[in-house]
Amino acid sequence: MKRPFKALLRGLVGLALLGAVVALADPSRVWGQLRQAQPVWLLAGLLAGIASNLVSALRWRALARWLGADASARDACRWYFQAIGLNALLPGAVVGGDVYRAVVLRGTGQDTAASSWSVVLDRLSGLWMLCAIGGLGAAACADVLAPWLRLPRGLFIALMFVGTLLWLALPWCLPALLRSRRFAGGWLAPLREAATRPDFLRQLVWQAGASAAVQLLSAAALAGGGLALGVALPASVWAWAIAPVFLMAALPVSVGGWGTREAAAVAALAPFGVAASAAVGVGVVYGVYGLAQGALGALAFGLPRSAGR
Numbered sequence: 001m002k003r004p005f006k007a008l009l010r011g012l013v014g015l016a017l018l019g020a021v022v023a024l025a026d027p028s029r030v031w032g033q034l035r036q037a038q039p040v041w042l043l044a045g046l047l048a049g050i051a052s053n054l055v056s057a058l059r060w061r062a063l064a065r066w067l068g069a070d071a072s073a074r075d076a077c078r079w080y081f082q083a084i085g086l087n088a089l090l091p092g093a094v095v096g097g098d099v100y101r102a103v104v105l106r107g108t109g110q111d112t113a114a115s116s117w118s119v120v121l122d123r124l125s126g127l128w129m130l131c132a133i134g135g136l137g138a139a140a141c142a143d144v145l146a147p148w149l150r151l152p153r154g155l156f157i158a159l160m161f162v163g164t165l166l167w168l169a170l171p172w173c174l175p176a177l178l179r180s181r182r183f184a185g186g187w188l189a190p191l192r193e194a195a196t197r198p199d200f201l202r203q204l205v206w207q208a209g210a211s212a213a214v215q216l217l218s219a220a221a222l223a224g225g226g227l228a229l230g231v232a233l234p235a236s237v238w239a240w241a242i243a244p245v246f247l248m249a250a251l252p253v254s255v256g257g258w259g260t261r262e263a264a265a266v267a268a269l270a271p272f273g274v275a276a277s278a279a280v281g282v283g284v285v286y287g288v289y290g291l292a293q294g295a296l297g298a299l300a301f302g303l304p305r306s307a308g309r
Contacts, residue, residue: 021262021280029277034284037228042285045224049289050296052217056080056126059210060101063125064118066203067194069110079104085297088256088290098123113190121191127247128171129211133219134243135164140236141272148271171204218242225285231269231278241268245283256294258287 022030057080061071071079082104083097098119106115138145139160146156174195194200222245223238248264249257262283269279 019259021259021266021276029275030280030284033229033278033281036230037281037285038230039228041224041228045221045228045285046289046292048217048224049221049286050293052214052221053080053084053293055210055217056122056214059125059207059214060118060122062210063122063203063207064105064110064114066199067111067114067118067121067190069105069114069118071105071108071110075108081293081297083297084290085294088294117190117194125171125207125211126214127250128167129208129215130246131243132164132168133212133215133239134241135160135167137236137239137241137243139164141234141240144271145240171208172201175200215242218246221289222282222286225289226278226282228285229278229281231274231282233269233272233274237269237272241265244268245286256287256290261287 054077057077058073060080061073061076064071064076079101083101085097086100087097102116102119105118106112139157142153142157142160146153149156151159174191197203216239219235219238219242222242223233223235226233226238245261245264245268249261251257251260254260262280265283265286266276266279269282270276274282
């Protein structure tokens with residue numbers, strides 16, 4: 001199947017899913033929710049989203065420099081927001097923007113392997129912490145989620161805590177796993193070299209802290225969109241909701257996550273009594289945040305490079 005046709009198909013699938021979700025939630029109710037949005041909370045959510053991506057850009061820069069691919073803070077932020085713009089316009093969720101970041105960093109004369117691995121590891125660290133915070137949020141919401149899943153409350157909490165702890169422990173096991181001779185060469189060689197460096201644990205701690213800040217700010221952005229539509233929920237609910245909502249939005253089956261994000265919002269917030277129309281509205285608002293930041297990235301295409309590049 002040719003790429004243009006795949007891109008068109010993904011876009012149509014995303015639009016069809018979004019249309020189906022809106023139709024099930026009642027378009028008039030969804031529009032009514034959006035029309036009554038409170039500007040103050042909308043702005044607060046957007047600012048939290050921008051702050052989240054600024055921290056993301058600086059996290060990526062620190063990781064790239066640690067791997068041997070240098071970039072200024074200004075360039076890293078500019079490229080990161082440009083990537084958000086591409087993600088909002090191209091099919092394939094986050095793939096297009098990630099490829100762009102790797103290519104543009106490599107284009108400045110940096111090492112190819114370091115440039116590519118910096119993007120891959122940056123994305124994985126974000127997903128790693130996203131799932132961890134989502135698991136802890138789910139445990140905190142056990143009173144609601146356990147009956148919804150027909151599980152005993154104690155068992156549900158134990159599963160969430162144990163699963164989250166094991167998940168958080170995975171990166172700490174990398175040095176031991178990669179010492180095997182099977183990883184001595186090939187495309188995993190740069191990762192093996194990085195994981196066996198003396199400062200690996202220090203870098204991992206920094207990466208974990210930055211990723212936690214990114215996801216908490218993203219949860220604040222989602223909550224800001226919810227509050228703008230009158231959806232007031234405890235912080236633990238938003239901590240849980242970011243996992244399914246953001247993971248579904250990252251699936252390469254739509255353009256900019258439209259459709260999958262709204263469907264996930266409906267499913268994640270339904271146990272807490274949030275109407276489908278309001279949940280769809282929350283997903284749409286968060287999508288608009290992405291478009292707004294993508295516009296900033298598009299404007300940044302015209303900015304000059306930093307001195308010395």
